[in-house]
Amino acid sequence: MNRRVLLIGVGLIGGSLALAIKKEHDATIIGYDLNEEECKLAKTLQVIDDYSIHLREEAEQADLIVFATPVEETLRLIEALNSFTLKPNVIITDVGSTKGNILKKAEPLQQKGVTFIGGHPMAGSHKSGVGSAKGHLFENAFYIFTLLPKTPNEKVVELKGWLKGTKANFQMMEADEHDLVTGVISHFPHVMAASLVRQVQDQAEKNDLIHRLAAGGFKDITRIASSSPSMWRDIIQHNQENILYLMDEWMIEMNEVRDLVAKGDRDRIYDYFSGAKQYRDAMPEGSKGAIRSFYDLYVDVLDQAGVISHITTILAEGNISITNIRIIEAREDVYGVLRISFRTDEDREKAKKIIEQHQYETYKA
Ligand SMILES: NC(=O)C1=CN([C@@H]2O[C@H](COP(=O)(O)OP(=O)(O)OC[C@H]3O[C@@H](n4cnc5c(N)ncnc54)[C@H](O)[C@@H]3O)[C@@H](O)[C@H]2O)C=CC1
Ligand SMILES: O=C(O)C(=O)Cc1ccc(O)cc1
DSSP: OOOEEEEESOSHHHHHHHHHHHHHOOOEEEEEOSOHHHHHHHHHTTSSSEEOSOHHHHHHHOSEEEEOSOHHHHHHHHHHHTTSOOOTTOEEEEOOSOOHHHHHHHHHHHHTTOEEEEEEEOOOOSOOSGGGOOTTTTTTBEEEEEEOTTOOHHHHHHHHHHTGGGOOEEEEOOHHHHHHHHIIIIIHHHHHHHHHHHHHHHHHTTOTHHHHHTTTHHHHHTGGGGSOHHHHHHHHHHTHHHHHHHHHHHHHHHHHHHHHHHHTOHHHHHHHHHHHHHHHHTSOSSSBOSSOOOEEEEEEESOOTTHHHHHHHHHHHTTOOEEEEEEEOOSTTTOEEEEEEESSHHHHHHHHHHHHHTTOEEEOO
């Protein structure tokens, strides 16, 4: 019998999961979203088979229910599910960036014998909406499951089966540990990125050159500050304790660095940078973390006119597809750096070889 998936929240992550599910399953995917335009677009793009405005009716027929809504909304909707008569074997999961409060909210469902498995695919983008959804978004990314006590293992295996098409790397974690770890590597860095941008904004009011010069590397390192403010408001709210702890730690650290700078302590400043470099350089390559790594290649170009078409032609001849190409004009008009993004490290390596054969200089960030 054809199985039914109810996707609640048909945006970037929900749409990407739907596409991944479709790769491996011949199930009917029904979308439910407050924004009807997103549902229409999702249907046109064949991300979902159909959509509905009748949550109860759809939930009661579903074999798999996926919440891909902002965390605060997910909490509200999980509560609504409590009064529905769900199929006895249904699996409910979510994709929220925080897990503690969501699992607590799902406890009453489990007490009624319904399986809820917390999920967090740790890859994404600063973009929102189903228009940016991709079936391969979670390939090689960590996909964390957080379980309520007594969740049957066969249900976890079944959910992994549903999500096989993501080609993600599934991992189990306790909800508390998840929230601390993601606080460290994703949520707090997000606050930092936003604060760096706001510092530039404040300083740019005094000197408008700052705005122009920030367009290069600064923009790259603060890319995540362009993500959905409402999504991040929810994340910060639901990981408040960890974020406050990390902010306090950061301020202690900044005071220590401030002290080194004030004293002009050259050796210790060197040690500070060198320690950070060593630790960063030793981080594993090739696996995706929460913050998306791009397989970028930088190419020095002198004459910008015509160079993009030349490089795209030689890459096309070499059968290498690119996901993005952009000139970063950080060196005024004559010189430029071309940044080309690839889907895999392998593509980037092949491209590097080919481009260098044409006498361009390349480097990886
Ligand atoms: N964006 C990212 O990179 C990642 C996001 N996440 C998590 O995924 C979830 C969704 O994020 P995105 O897909 O990026 O957001 P999105 O904005 O692209 O999609 C969210 C969708 O939920 C809909 N929605 C909001 N409230 C609703 C409600 N009450 N009922 C039905 N639909 C509702 C919105 O209309 C929107 O279409 C969030 O919980 C976020 O924490 C997890 C991993 C990565
Ligand atoms: O844009 C990026 O790379 C991200 O930071 C993606 C992201 C956002 C939220 C998550 O919970 C996990 C990953």
